[in-house]
Amino acid sequence: MADTASRPRLRDSVIVQADGGTLLFLCLADRTVKRFTCDEFVKAVVVLLDGTRTIEEIGALTCGGAAGAGARVAEVVQILEHERLLSRVAAPEPEFRLLGVARAEFYDRQLRLFQDFCDEGWARETSGAALQRRLAGSTAVICGIGGLGGWVALALAAAGVGRLRVCDFDRVEVSNLTRQVLFRMDDLGTPKVDAAAVRLRELNPFIEVEAVERRIGCAEDLAGVVKGADLVVNAADQPTPNDVAGWVSEACWPDIPHIMGTGYAYHIGVLGTSIIPGLTACWSCVRAETFADHGRDGMETLVGKRDKAGAMGALSGLVGNILAWEAIRILAGLPPALGDRWSEVDFWPLEIRSRPVPRRPGCPTCGG
Ligand SMILES: [Zn+2]
Incomplete structure (x- = not known):
């Protein structure tokens, strides 16, 4: 079960589209498409996954605080996490700024790419800023x-x-x-x-x-x-x-x-x-x-x-x-x-x- 205090965020490389009872996740990083059947609740949860709200808070917003709302949100989050559709950091920019403002600006687009490598699970690190520090x-x-x-x-x-x-x-x-x-x-x-x-x-x-x-x-x-x-x-x-x-x-x-x-x-x-x-x-x-x-090993070169x-x-x-x-x-x-x-x-x-x-x-x- 996803940690209810975490602030889940969809990866920046993921676009989500809805077609009636189907949600389509288009992963720009590798051009794969993932489809899920969904209801209105799941759609409401997905648009709130921007790293600013806890699972409890999303539950309160989507179900008006009904009992078990947090658990239902956590279930959706867990599936998205398993499909690698969520970022490993809730707020990447503050992490980037730890490099110093000038470097964060200079490397901005690259840090976003590195963040996606981390989100994909290619790096041990969770933050793109950590990969930048390794290069530095x-x-x-x-x-x-x-x-x-x-x-x-x-x-x-x-x-x-x-x-x-x-x-x-x-x-x-x-x-x-x-x-x-x-x-x-x-x-x-x-x-x-x-x-x-x-x-x-x-x-x-x-x-x-x-x-x-x-x-x-x-x-x-x-x-x-x-x-x-x-x-x-x-x-x-x-x-x-x-x-x-x-x-x-x-x-x-x-x-x-x-x-x-x-x-x-x-x-x-x-x-x-x-x-x-x-x-x-x-x-x-x-x-x-x-x-x-x-078979040219040992041959005479003319x-x-x-x-x-x-x-x-x-x-x-x-x-x-x-x-x-x-x-x-x-x-x-x-x-x-x-x-x-x-x-x-x-x-x-x-x-x-x-x-x-x-x-x-x-x-x-x-x-x-
Ligand atoms: Zn050898």
């Missing part, structure tokens, strides 16, 4: 701040990840500007990390940005870069994508979740995989599953990959923002979507294709 308290490292990393950094800065560390050795060139969203004509010739840090701080004054100008040549080069990170997104591809990915994974294992294997060329965007130590397959298992494709693959901002931005969404999920303590699978987006049919990448039995890294 977290550190994300982005290796490579080009066509993917730039979009990831932009989205994580906007979302309020408290400390962003961006690592790159490159300088801004004119051919970067069609897809590397952090840079402008005025930045040509400056280190990418410096230009990126300026832009990210301009976007969100509530976060810290650390620029690390460094060329990565081995896992040891990354020890200081990943130190203290809650998540590393590898978007670097120099000297080769596989080399740098191996070093990043080595530097992160077994303490730091890392998003790996990302890239894009022509109309394929590679989302790669999320590696969560203790939870998902490790990078060696992922490589073992994907490297031998087409014509290799060109230095400059075709690319454009609209497409690299799509990949980067999907990766940022995955990063936010991991940092906010929500379930990741890209673990234990390898995913690519084909932008022509506009499809995401995934294949499983299981842990290898007896893998010395993750098989325990």
Whole structure:
């Protein structure tokens, strides 16, 4: 039985419509529709579920204080709660303001989304403000701040990840500007990390940005870069994508979740995989599953990959923002979507294709 002192509130993402003896709950968050048969009493109760009244008070309003009114209201509330149609907080705005008025205003729409994640039961926390605090308290490292990393950094800065560390050795060139969203004509010739840090701080004054100008040549080069990170997104591809990915994974294992294997060329965007130590397959298992494709392992290369693959901002931005969404999920303590699978987006049919990448039995890294 629902607590009669509670102040039940319908989720903000729920629309309720009535058609005679049927109530229809349209859940905008996932486009599901729930139908219930109802009477006039239930309809009267539903419109009062705005978090300002206790169950007893709603009973008094709908039944004029008749005996057992509170119990009948509690019964309706319990069904709605079971169907996840109620919010887990009676009044979200006061919770949001606990972040401080300036932050509550800055993050307003995002807090409402986070609140809905909590109401859906995806988070341990009950309040969207708690998820925002988790982001604010977290550190994300982005290796490579080009066509993917730039979009990831932009989205994580906007979302309020408290400390962003961006690592790159490159300088801004004119051919970067069609897809590397952090840079402008005025930045040509400056280190990418410096230009990126300026832009990210301009976007969100509530976060810290650390620029690390460094060329990565081995896992040891990354020890200081990943130190203290809650998540590393590898978007670097120099000297080769596989080399740098191996070093990043080595530097992160077994303490730091890392998003790996990302890239894009022509109309394929590679989302790669999320590696969560203790939870998902490790990078060696992922490589073992994907490297031998087409039986080309060990073949002699006659014509290799060109230095400059075709690319454009609209497409690299799509990949980067999907990766940022995955990063936010991991940092906010929500379930990741890209673990234990390898995913690519084909932008022509506009499809995401995934294949499983299981842990290898007896893998010395993750098989325990
Ligand atoms: Zn493994």
